[in-house]
Amino acid sequence: MTFLERYLTAVDKCYVQSLNDSETELYKSKYEARKLFEELYDVDIDDKSDNLEKEFQTLDLIEEDDKKKFIMIQSDEQAKELSVSKKHRYLIHLLLDYHIAAIYSDTEERSEGESRLRSILTSIEQALYHPLLCSLSLNLLNQLILIRTSFEQYNDAIEIAKQTEDLYNKSLVIEPYLLREIIHIDTSIQADDRRQEFEQTYTHTLFYLAQIYGKLDQKNESANYCRLTLERQLTMFNTNHSKHFDPFDWATNCATLSQYYMTNHDFATARHCLMCADKMLENVPSNHAENDKLAERIASFKRCWVKYAVNLLSDSSDRLLQAADRDVNPNEIVRSSTTPQFQFKLSLPSPTITCSFILDYDQARQVFLFAMDKIDSAKSYYILDGFVTDHVELCQDTSQLYSKLVFFESSIDRKCKMHKRRIDLLSTLCGEISEEHYLYIMRQLLFELGECYSMLLDLKLEQKNDLNSNKTIEKISHLTKLGISTFERFLSTMNDKKTKEKPETYADEYVRPVLLAHFYIARFYSKFIDSRLENLQQSLNQYKIIVNYVDKHPNSREYIEQEYSICKEMIDLLPLKLEKLRQIK
């Protein structure tokens, strides 16, 4: 075996075979590879190619502070070290050093690995950008980033990444050789292929940065590096090196990224990402190995659009409310941006939905209809029986869309109708799915349904002043009853499955919903028009339940601070009122 062959065998063992080591001998191949690399130190190599000769003309080996170091020289300058094979051999040693150091850090001896890597770095740091050293430098810096990150030294890692960025930028004017070409320059390799490998290594640097910023909770930075990673993948795709590119994954990641920008109120960028995701799916052959996956993903992206619409409407109404509160122009709260922060290189059709904040009912209606269309087609994939969670979520989104649309509607009558739609939708679902097996979903649905009743009731009470007809009064009484029974059903889902009894203590995430349900029930009771005395008594009881619970569980008070003080006051005052009502009787 030649030196190169032996080297490649070691590399294969180290990075390919090691992936299949068993759990009990996790690092078996790594240790074997280390041995193979170590054996190579003693092998004498004398490769005399013109290319190598030429490259070493610009590289000198000097001794500084008792350490051999490579430095760059001009080709017409006289090198201190004249022997190419000496320089070559030392560089190969550094390459072996590098692999061994990497194995140390991969086998949980990161400190040892790091000090070895840093020692290599001292030897090459004055010649990082030399074509022969470029790949080694980049890989080495990447490895250091990983080690620093594993020690949670994120800022150190970012510093190293800056060095890497610098290295990358300077490398753009040269042609970096592959790592293994340190041993033997392979003239059969195309310049493009070399460049591509180098680019991919650098893509990883950016990907690491995305993760580091993620760990630092700097989401914007993290998102930006994710975007850069995607952009580089796309460039590879566009330049036809599609072997490393999966349009399916890319589209999914891009759609996911849109959800970040969307929740960050940047709808222009979110829209751009989603459109790119849709567009990229067209590149997935319809006879994709897993055909169902494609159908699923298409439906899934539609759900991303639905969330886009819900968030756009919701952000728009928040913005208008804030503007009204502060008596300023909505643009002073936040201005619509119509240009995305970046543009992926894909040719897109013209958008079918706005990315500006909504100002009036007509605009809101456009967004609503757009989303309803997406919901309908997504539902044909996510049918109820078989995809309960997904289907229900689509129905909840529908309900949300209506509730957001209500904001932009001024007619009480039509507002009522919209809430009625929500009620129909949610109550049908509650009747269809098994409470036992979809407990969480059921709780969500019941709570939202109860809230719908409460809102509809408030609207009807407003109307009552105008109409004051018996029919409205009857309706109010009916709604009140339904609202109470819905919240009571919600509360009963909390009961112990076996004993059917109310729990003494609710889980943290349920304290607020549960106490709010009581609060809602209290409010409903106070709205009854007949049997005032009995109903007010019921209302009082509900307030007492809340206060008692909070008094028994002082920790829960933070969840319901404001409502709690109201309850307390109501408990003081309602008896007074009740007393007087009794007197009248």
Add this chain to the structure above:
Amino acid sequence: MAAKECNIRVVARFRPLNESEKRAASESVVEFPSNKDDTIHITDKAFIFDKVFRPNATQEKVYNETAKEIVKDVLNGYNGTIFAYGQTSSGKTHTMEGVMGSDGQQGIIPRIVQDIFNHMHTLNTNLDFQIKISYFEIYLDKIHDLLDVSKTNLPVHEDKNGVPYVKGVTQRFVSLPNEVFKIMNEGKNNRHTAVTNMNEHSSRSHSVLLIYAQQENADNGKKLTGKLYLVDLAGSENVSKTGAKGQVFDEAKNINKSLSALGNVISALADGTKSHIPYRDSKLTRILQESLGGNARTTIILCCSPAIYNKSETKSTLDFGQRAKCIKNRVTVNEELTTEEWKRRWEKEREEVARLKDQLSRAEMEFERWRRGETVTKDEQVNLLESDDTLPTTSVVSTVAAANPLGGLDLRSSVNVDEWEKERSILYQQLDEKDDEINNLAQTIERLKSQIVEQDNIFSQARKDNENLQIELNRLQPESESEKEEVNEVLQPFEELALNYDQKTQEVETKRSY
């Protein structure tokens, strides 16, 4: 955090130092406070769980205090789940499986199976008891059947009336405890052969052993099905692990491996409650829906090494357990009302309260006066029944009897809201009007602009014409000059001729006169 408030029981088990650690004279980094069996100290940080098992805890003790209760529930038709979590060589396999067939050393799974079979034998003969086993693993959100390698991407079917289940997963009947272990071994072998990257695979795949215990009463046909999930949880990934596995080497050609985690990084960015993350629906959560909270019995067993060498892994295992202890269900109740809206309603209630308070204090004052022996005339008495002061006091009783005493309040507060709403709609209207105005102005500007452009065009056209004419003129002028000259030239002979003629005529005249 009180244990009661959480749905999930979390226990930690520490294995003893192993031989090689002892040889290496590794120290134990953990301290067990002598008076508490639920606390562990590791480098000055205290972790509290439902229970902490020390290295000397027997297999039997661990089983009795973590799993036995769950088994009872499962036999009564409920569902239960036991998760095992911990780094490699932390004693996970020992805890879950142990030494099969050894009374003292066997782990949780054999004990569970034994218990179920023991229970079967105590039952009435009219009860038909069946035990079935499924064994599958979840890797990259795909479910692979470990008992039939041809089933590689099984869907989770969510039946609207029933339990979510893995559609098409192999179920094997077992009638003897030994068979369970045989099936498990078969599955493990399948797992090893089917996989191309064992190392990455085992750190990222969850394996699930599912035991169905079904009993049917032969007399009344009543069925009771309990399910017990035994889940071997994959460790959490971190950048170094992922990186190390897929580190870039052009020679290695496995570059995509690490970038395949990009999706995870991106989906961690978005706010989960408001967004939809494509295909991140965690199959594990769906299958375990019932087990992750509410009424189900769920226990997480954290397996840890006490060696200083494993300190960071042990810490991260314990951190995981701490987080899991207060795990928030994926599905929680969303509140519709924003704080703003609540505030509005709250104001409403508050107004009512304030009014009532006012009445109360007036009543108190009156009461004081009565106490002091004063007489308070009827007119001076506080009317607690009617809050609307505008109504005459004399009609109070009848009004109240006829209508709702709170009605007045509600009316008033809703009027406030009305006003607020009205104001808002006026603001909107104004906004709309301004918008329109701007629109109109913009349109006018557009129109004027286009007119200017038009005029400009005309002007420049005219100028061009003018220029052309000028050029023409310039060209024509010399021409006309020359023509003029020509004409002159032509005219001259005529003039001369005419002059001559005149002269001749004169001459003729003169001659005639002579």
